[in-house]
Amino acid sequence: MRVALMVTCVxxxxxxxxxxxVVTLLRRLGVDVEFPAGQTxxxxxxxxxxxxxxxxxxxxxxxAAFAEYDAIVAPSGSCAGSARHQHALVAxxxxxxxxxxxxxxxxxxxxxxxxxxxxxxxxxxVGAYFPHRVTYHPTCHSLRMLGVGDRPRRLLExxxxxxxxxxxxxxxxxxxxxxxxxxxxxxSVAMGSDKARHVRDTGAEVLVAGDNSCLMHIGGLLxxxxxxxxxxxxxxxxxxxxx
Amino acid sequence: MPAFPxxxxxxxxDTQLRHNLAHATRTIRDKRAGVVAEVPEWxxxxxxxxxxxDRALHDLEAQLLRLExxxxxxxxxxxxxxxxxxxxxxxxxxxxxHGVDEVVKVKSMATQEIGLNEALAEAGVxxxxxxxxxxxxxxxxxxxxxxxxxxxxxxxxxxxxxxxRRMAQVGRPAPTDLTDEPAVLAEAARxxxxxxxxxxxxxxxxxNFAVAETGTLVVLESEGNGRMCLTLPEVLVSVVGIEKVxxxxxxxxxxxxxxxxxxxxxxxxxxxxxxxxxxxxxxxQEVHVVxxxxxxxxxxxxxxxxxxxxxxxxxxxxxVCPVYERVGGHAYGSVYPGPIGAILNPLxxxxxxxxxxxxxxxxxxxxxxxxxxxxxxxxxxxxxxxRSRVVDGHRGDRVPKPEALAMxxxxxxxxxxxxxxxxxxxxxxxxxxxxxLGRKTLPGGRPAVEHLPGPAAAxxxxxxxxxxxxxxxxxxxxRTDGGRR
Numbered sequence: 001m002r003v004a005l006m007v008t009c010v011x012x013x014x015x016x017x018x019x020x021x022v023v024t025l026l027r028r029l030g031v032d033v034e035f036p037a038g039q040t041x042x043x044x045x046x047x048x049x050x051x052x053x054x055x056x057x058x059x060x061x062x063x064a065a066f067a068e069y070d071a072i073v074a075p076s077g078s079c080a081g082s083a084r085h086q087h088a089l090v091a092x093x094x095x096x097x098x099x100x101x102x103x104x105x106x107x108x109x110x111x112x113x114x115x116x117x118x119x120x121x122x123x124x125x126v127g128a129y130f131p132h133r134v135t136y137h138p139t140c141h142s143l144r145m146l147g148v149g150d151r152p153r154r155l156l157e158x159x160x161x162x163x164x165x166x167x168x169x170x171x172x173x174x175x176x177x178x179x180x181x182x183x184x185x186x187x188s189v190a191m192g193s194d195k196a197r198h199v200r201d202t203g204a205e206v207l208v209a210g211d212n213s214c215l216m217h218i219g220g221l222l223x224x225x226x227x228x229x230x231x232x233x234x235x236x237x238x239x240x241x242x243x
Numbered sequence: 244m245p246a247f248p249x250x251x252x253x254x255x256x257d258t259q260l261r262h263n264l265a266h267a268t269r270t271i272r273d274k275r276a277g278v279v280a281e282v283p284e285w286x287x288x289x290x291x292x293x294x295x296x297d298r299a300l301h302d303l304e305a306q307l308l309r310l311e312x313x314x315x316x317x318x319x320x321x322x323x324x325x326x327x328x329x330x331x332x333x334x335x336x337x338x339x340x341h342g343v344d345e346v347v348k349v350k351s352m353a354t355q356e357i358g359l360n361e362a363l364a365e366a367g368v369x370x371x372x373x374x375x376x377x378x379x380x381x382x383x384x385x386x387x388x389x390x391x392x393x394x395x396x397x398x399x400x401x402x403x404x405x406x407x408r409r410m411a412q413v414g415r416p417a418p419t420d421l422t423d424e425p426a427v428l429a430e431a432a433r434x435x436x437x438x439x440x441x442x443x444x445x446x447x448x449x450x451n452f453a454v455a456e457t458g459t460l461v462v463l464e465s466e467g468n469g470r471m472c473l474t475l476p477e478v479l480v481s482v483v484g485i486e487k488v489x490x491x492x493x494x495x496x497x498x499x500x501x502x503x504x505x506x507x508x509x510x511x512x513x514x515x516x517x518x519x520x521x522x523x524x525x526x527x528q529e530v531h532v533v534x535x536x537x538x539x540x541x542x543x544x545x546x547x548x549x550x551x552x553x554x555x556x557x558x559x560x561x562x563v564c565p566v567y568e569r570v571g572g573h574a575y576g577s578v579y580p581g582p583i584g585a586i587l588n589p590l591x592x593x594x595x596x597x598x599x600x601x602x603x604x605x606x607x608x609x610x611x612x613x614x615x616x617x618x619x620x621x622x623x624x625x626x627x628x629x630r631s632r633v634v635d636g637h638r639g640d641r642v643p644k645p646e647a648l649a650m651x652x653x654x655x656x657x658x659x660x661x662x663x664x665x666x667x668x669x670x671x672x673x674x675x676x677x678x679x680l681g682r683k684t685l686p687g688g689r690p691a692v693e694h695l696p697g698p699a700a701a702x703x704x705x706x707x708x709x710x711x712x713x714x715x716x717x718x719x720x721x722r723t724d725g726g727r728r
Contacts (some may be wrong), residue, residue, distance in 0.1 A: 007716050009657070013667045014709065016716035035720045040657040048608060050630030051650040057658030065660075085625075144610035173565045177607025179646075184605060185701040187254045190261075190569045191607070192706070220706030223685050224693070230686035242682055 001133045003033050005071040006062075006110065008079040008212075009041035018075050021239035025128075026073070028239075029121055033073070038065035039184065040072075044082035045088060049179045055090045062087070063102035065141045072109050073116045076211050077142025078114040082101075085145060112142055113212060114151040115234055124154045129242040131161030135204035137195070137218065139211040140173050144211045152210055152234055159237060168198040176217035189221070196221040199229055244576035246601035251570040257323065262397050267395045268562045275559060275615075276507030282504070291497040293619045294592030298620035301490050306455045306488045308536060313458025317520025319530040324482075327357035330535050334359060334447060334480050335366045337531055341478055343368065343445045349462060349469040350374035351449025352390065352556055353482045353535055354509040355578040359447065369413075370441045370447065373468035375432050388580060390558040391506050396571050400624065404506065405668050410435050446472040446527070448482045453499060453532075456491045459519045460532070463502060463512045465491075469518050479518075479527035486537050486543075486552040498555060501617035502538040538591030547628040548590045553618040554583055554644035560612035562624060564607060575602060582612035586625040594632050603629035645698070660717070665714040674711035685709060 003026065007019040019035075026033040042062060043055035050072060062083065064073050074080040084107050091100040117123050128166035142148045156164050173180070175191025195218055199207050207222070209215050212233055244250065254260060277683050279285055285436045299306050311321045324330035331366040338346060342464075346363065348354065348370050362369040379394040382386050383405045385394030389648045394402070403423040410417040410431070415438045417431045420502065448469065460481055462469050463620040473479065489495055503512040521530050561567045561581030572580030576598050579587045585602040592599050603626050612622040643651075691707040694700070702708060714722075722728075 011664075012716045013670055014711055016712055016714065016719055019716040020283070020719065035716065035717070035725060037721075038660050040660050040663045041653075043657070046650055046653060046657075048627060048630070049646070049650060050603075050627070050634035051647075051654070052631045052634075054654035057654050061658060061660065116636075140607070140609035140611075144335065144614060157312070161245065171611075173607050173609035175565065175607055177609070180607045182698065182701045184248050184566075185704060186248070186255050187566055187570055187605075188607070189705040190255050191565050194280060202478045216709065217706065220683060220702075220708055221685070222690075223691060223707040224705060229687055234688070 001070045002068065003031050003073060004043075004066055005033050005035050005048045005067065005084070005093065005126050005133065005143050006072050006074040006079065006198065007035065008074055008076045010213050010216075011075060013138060014216070015233065017231040018212055018235050021233065021235040022075050025239040028241075029126060030118075031121070031222060034069070036069070039230050042079040042082040042087075044086065044122065045081065045101065045178055047086050047090060052090055052093050056094045057194065059090045060099060063106050064074045066106050066109070067102065069109065071111060071120060072106065073111050073113060075113045075141050075212070075233060077146055077148060078163045078211050078213060079121075080110050081141040081145035083107060083110040112146055112148055112210065114142075114148050114155055114240060115159060117155060117238075118151045125158040126155065128159040128238045128240050129161050130159050130237050130240045131159060132135050132205045133163045133165060133200060133203065134169070134206045134208050134237070135202040135212065136166045136176065137167060137199070137207050137209040138170055139214045142210050143171060148210075155234070155238060156208065160236070160242075165202045165204050167202055171196075172233060174214050174218050176214045178213070181217060186194040188217070192217050192221045196225060206232065206237075208234055208237055244598050246597050247574055247576075247605040248601065248687040250574035250576060253606070254570040254574045259398070260571055261569060263396055263398050264568055266308055267392065271392075271508055271562045275505060275562065275689050278504045279406055280510050280512055281330070281510075282500075285333045288497050288501055289617055289619050292501045292617055293553055293554075295489060295494040296555075296618055298494075298553055299490055300486065300549060301509050302490075303485065305591055306490055307485055309455040309489055310453055310458060310532060313455065314520055314532055317458050319458070319520040319532050322531060322533045323523055324533050324535045324537070325721045326537050328569070330357050330482055330533050331359055331362035331535070332480065333531065335362060335368070337478065337480050337584070338363065338366065338368045338445060341445060343443075343478075345371060346445045346447050347371050347373050347439055347443040347472045347476065348377075349446065349448035349472045350464065351447070352578055353449045353483065353484050354447060355387065357535065357537060358480070359482065371413075371436075371443070373472060374435050374439070374464070375429060375466060375468075377714060378432055378436070379405060382406065382413070386573055387578060388562060390556050390579065390581075390583075390647060392558075396573070399425060402428055405429055440471045440475055443541060445478040445480070448472060448479065448481045450481055451502070452486055452489045452495060453487045454489050454492050454495065457519060459492065459517050461495065462516045463499070464513060464514045464516070465507060465509075466515050470514050473516050473524045476527055478531075480531040480533065482533045482535055484537070485539050502557055505559040505615070505617040523650065526537060534653050538593070541593060542587075542590035548586065548625050551583065551586050551590055554587065555618060559615040559616055559617060560614040562616045563611040565609065565611070567606065575605070582606060582622045583620070586622055586629060589629050589632075593630065594636055600633045600636075601612050603633060621722050664717055666716070667718070670711040671713045671715065674713060677710040681710065683707060
C-alpha cells in the first residue's frame, strides 16, 4: 500500500511540526509514508468563501499529486473533509470532465489521521507516552463532515501517562470557521472566548485537537488571556514516546 | 438594516441579551435532545419528512391547483398573491368588506414576513397578536428575534414592565399588583386577550401545513389562542406560503411527529387544529385562503437552495447555532433569523443587496444546524452555494474587492507547488522579522505576535498569532529527505 501524506497548506507553512509528527508516528507503525511534492492546498479557503472558480487550480494540483497513491492521510478533519466532499463540487462547476474523473479517483482515498490509524491500520495503541493532563476538542468538520466519532478519544485513552479530562460543550464550534474569523471577527471571538473558558475550567495543561486552524484560534485566545494552557495537535501527542 | 457583522457587533455588546439567549437556547436544546433520543427511528423519520416535502415541491403547481380545488369545494375563497403587497391587499379588502376595525391573529410567520400588521394599521384596522410571545413583542413595539419564541431576548422583569406600561393603552389593563412570576404574567395576558377574542368578528391565521387532497389547513400551537381565533370570529383569512402544501392527509404523519419534538421539545404539541373551508353553523362562516409566493418560486428555481423550502419553521437550527446563540435574532434583519434565515432570506429576496449578501457568511459552517434539522436541509451546503452566488454577482465589478484579489492570488499560488514554496520562503522571512519585533511566546515556547497591521488586525484584536516558522514542512522534507538525513 502506497501511503501519501497530505500535509495541508496551513501545516506546511505554519505548523511543520505536525507534519513531522505524522511522519514519525506512521513510520513507527511500519508505514513508509511519502510526501508528494506537487501538493499545495485542498482549496477549502476559496470554496468556503464562495470563490469556487478560484479553487480549481488547487483541486487540479491535488488530483495530480495524489493520483497514484492507495491512501492519502491528512492531519486535519477540515481539509480531509474538503477533499472528500467539496472537490466534486468544484470539478463539476469547472465543466472539466477529466478533472471530475480525477476527483472521483482521489476523494474516496482521503483519510483524516485518526480514521487512518483506527480504520486502516487497526491501531488504537500507537505506543505513545505523554505524561500530562489533557482535554480534547472535537473539531466540527471531523465531527460532522467526516463523522470520526470517538476515534481520537480512543487513541488518546491508550497514551501512557496521559490523563484525559472532559471538556464542557465540547461539540460546540470554537468560532474559527476559516475566513469567518476575519469577516465576522467579533462573533468569532465571542464563540472562541467561551470555548477558551471551558478549556481553562478543565484544569488541563494541554488542549488537543485534530485541526491546527481551530487550535490557532483557541490557542491565540488562551495566550492573550495568559491562561498558560498549551495547544497541541493530536499527531504530536501520538508521536511522543518515553525516550 | 445594517449588514450582519455590524448588527452582530451591536448585539454582542448587550450582555443581558447574550445571557438570556444562552440560557433559553440551552434549555430548549437539552429538552429537544432528550425527546429526539426517545425515537429510535428518528433518522428514518427525517428522511420521510424530507421526502413528503420534496414530493410536494417537485410537483408544486399540480399540488396547489388540487389544493385550490378542494378548498373551493369546501366553501373557501382562494386568492393567489405574488408578493407582500398583493397578499396584504386581499386581507385589507376582506376587512373593509365587513367594516371591521380590528382583527385577532394566530401566530404566523407568513403574515410577519409580509408586514400585514403594518398594512392593516395603515388601513385603520388594528391587528391583535394572541400568541403570548407575539403579544409581548407587539406590546413592546419590538421585533421578534426567534421563530418559535419571538420574545426570547426578553426576561420576565422586562415583560412585566411592558405589560404594566402598554396593556391599558390598547385594552384591558394589567392588574396593578402584577409580579414577574410566569404564571401571573400569563394570567394577565389571558385576561387581556379574552376581551379581544369575544369582541373580534374577523381573524387572521397562517398554516403549518395545507393538505391538497382534502383541502385542509393545519395549525400547531401550545396555548390554544389559535383555536380561539379559528372558532370564535365570523370571518377567517389564512395567509399560507405556497411551500406549505402537503399532497395527502396520510403524509402529515411524519411531519406532525417531527415538528413538536424539534421545536418545543415536546412529544406532542398541545393543540393541533385543522379546518377545511366552511362548516355550516360552526366556526367562521366565511373563509379566505391567500396562497403566497413572495419569492418562493424564486427559491424553487435554485437547484441547490430549493431544499430550504422544506423548512417547517421548527427553529431547531436556531437553538443549536453558536452564532445565533451569541448575536440573537435581530442581527439577521428578518423574521427568519438563525441558520435558516441566513439561507432563506437571500433565496426569497435574491442576492445583490449588501444586507442579504452578508447573511450567507454569518456562519462558521460548523454543521450543527444540518444535524438538528428534522427535514434534513443541508444548510452548510446551501450557505456555501449562496456565498458563491454573492461572489459571482461581483465578478464583473470594475474595481474588485481586496478579498477577491486575495483569492485570485491564492488561486495562482495554489496552482503550482513551486509558487507555494516561494511564498513560504517569504513567510519564513517575515516570521524572522516578526520574532525580532514581538516579545511574546505561546505556552510551549513558540514566538507569537500581538499586533498586526491592516486586515490582519481583525485577527490580532483579541488573539495572539504564532509567527511563521523559518522552515516549511516541504523545505524540511527536501533538506532532510523526509527526516532520513
